[in-house]
Amino acid sequence: MDFDVIIIGSGPGGYVTAIRSAQLGFKTAIVERAELGGICLNWGCIPTKALLRSGDVYEQLGHLGDYGLAIEGRSYDFGKVVERSRKVAAQLNSGVGFLMKKHKIEVVAGTARLEKGSPAPKVVVALNAGGSRTLQAKHVVLATGARARTFPETGLVPDGERVWTYREALVPKAAPKKLIVIGSGAIGIEFASFYRALGSEVTVVEMLPRILPVEDEEVSKAAHKAFEKRGIQFRVPANVKKLSKSKNGVSVEIEAGGKAETLEGDVAIVAVGIVGNVEDLGLEALGVKIERTHVVTDRHGGTGVAGLYAIGDVAGPPWLAHKASHEGVHCIEHIAGLPPSNLTAPIPGCTYSNPQVASVGLTEAQAKEKGLEPKVGRFPFRVNGKAIAMGETEGFVKTVFDGKTGALVGAHMIGAEVTEMIQGFALAMTLEATEAELQATVFPHPTMSEAMHEASLDAYGRVLHI
Structure with a gap:
């Protein structure tokens, strides 16, 4: 065996699992095709909070009179707002790299694919530097995460210019004057809140009867009222029929209350759920069961294939970083034969809007x-x-x-x-x-x-x- 444990993916689920694995005495490797820390640290949870903080501070400057304070005018440099967000992500990315070295976890930079092996599937890595490397371990943990869901039939497909996912929304060249956000879950609402704080005209489209639909109904209604007070407009419930792009913007055809309407904007953000990263891993050939783009597991992360486990977003909802970390620790402690961490512990959910x-x-x-x-x-x-x-x-x-x-x-x-x-x-x-x-x-x-x-x-x- 090259390793005791190989983890595929270095997001909050993967890198935390690797650290706990090393703490338990396992010789551990982690395979990552992009940045250490995964989407959450580099393109999700952390940089969005940095943007939101800038938005909150800027918005507070407009209310200084409420505190007996005053300044001469206010303005922002959007490039520097984005730059700060990227620096925050880079700092934490570097921190994950330090933790890997501290715990003597080997980081293999490349794209993994699984093949039949014993006692666990072999991990064949197409190395980013060129060539390939085949690894064998006693246990393999999938922590490949998920990505934004798209809907090609209605035009809800990101192009990096006029249609964004969370990734493009983090690093645009300028804040759009008119923004349409499709989806009112945490991701959609957070971007709506940030861009509205900087003065963008924002409209949120939600298919379900209320925004933040997973929240308690009273909270959902209060949030709707609070966001409208800040100037965010809503179309709820509304179905998106078609999104069309032009050189200057986007048009979103919707149907709400039996009436058709066309919304015009500079940019649209698609935030209508996620799909698990299960493609091109060789899972089907191994007999791994997949339902609705997510790997089916038992309560310990087992996939039913000897030596293969899955945790975090790729294993299903709730799609939260802290849930992935908790599942990873539980999984590796189960592998080690320890009394595993409590999987029935309640999982908080947070939306960092204003x-x-x-x-x-x-x-x-x-x-x-x-x-x-x-x-x-x-x-x-x-x-x-x-x-x-x-x-x-x-x-x-x-x-x-x-x-x-x-x-x-x-x-x-x-x-x-x-x-x-x-x-x-x-x-x-x-x-x-x-x-x-x-x-x-x-x-x-x-x-x-x-x-x-x-x-x-x-x-x-x-x-x-x-």
């Missing part, structure tokens, strides 16, 4: 569908002391408890920095906290996190400040 949206666990509707008798609490930031002092009073915290056991089964937030606060509820759910523990917890004052406490109290009629 305002931010965060959630974990069941929505109120899902709790009812499961036959629970939910006790629901709410607390608005408009009466939270820290939020008022910060001028960030938009939004609220919502808690969902099981009425029979008192267990916290879901939490949902919209407002400033709620993506940082949600982990408190995720920890509580992992520790199987009930309303008693949350209500007995001392929250520091003044903080926005006090709204979490009050929402827990409100579910049982004990709210203090409304």
